[in-house]
Amino acid sequence: MHIHDAVFLEDLCPKFRLRQWRKSIHKFTGKSCIYCGRASESIDHVLPRSQGGLSTTENCVPACLSCNGDKSNENALYWYRKQKFYDPRRAMAIRAWLDGDLRLAIRLLEWANPKFKNNEIMIHKASNNEYNVA
Numbered sequence: 001m002h003i004h005d006a007v008f009l010e011d012l013c014p015k016f017r018l019r020q021w022r023k024s025i026h027k028f029t030g031k032s033c034i035y036c037g038r039a040s041e042s043i044d045h046v047l048p049r050s051q052g053g054l055s056t057t058e059n060c061v062p063a064c065l066s067c068n069g070d071k072s073n074e075n076a077l078y079w080y081r082k083q084k085f086y087d088p089r090r091a092m093a094i095r096a097w098l099d100g101d102l103r104l105a106i107r108l109l110e111w112a113n114p115k116f117k118n119n120e121i122m123i124h125k126a127s128n129n130e131y132n133v134a
């Protein structure tokens with residue numbers, strides 16, 4: 001009953017749902033840019049919307065404004081390889097993220113940045129929502 005009420009409330013308030021979803025994206029990486037590790041201030045569409053990219057968790061990564069703006073409409077992995085801060089572990093994490101394997105993506109990000117911490121409970125919760133981030 002309670003779960004149905006919650007879904008109903010979110011259906012009534014799509015903006016609220018979008019905000020929750022954006023928040024959850026940032027939380028996955030501990031609010032750090034998936035490309036360079038600085039604070040994530042935006043959500044980057046890996047495949048740009050102009051090229052048919054969807055606003056799904058698999059296609060949306062936390063990014064700082066600098067990376068997001070610099071990447072623009074380029075292919076994310078191709079663009080990333082050319083950056084000074086390129087890290088193959090992060091590249092693998094981005095690939096895993098695009099495959100929808102957020103658990104692996106987060107492991108790889110932790111490997112790239114030992115200071116980065118994420119908690120399992122949050123991943124578990126997020127995997128139950130309609131964005132299907134198992």
Ligand SMILES: [Zn+2]
Pocket residue numbers: 033034035036037038063064065066067068
């Ligand atoms: Zn960045």
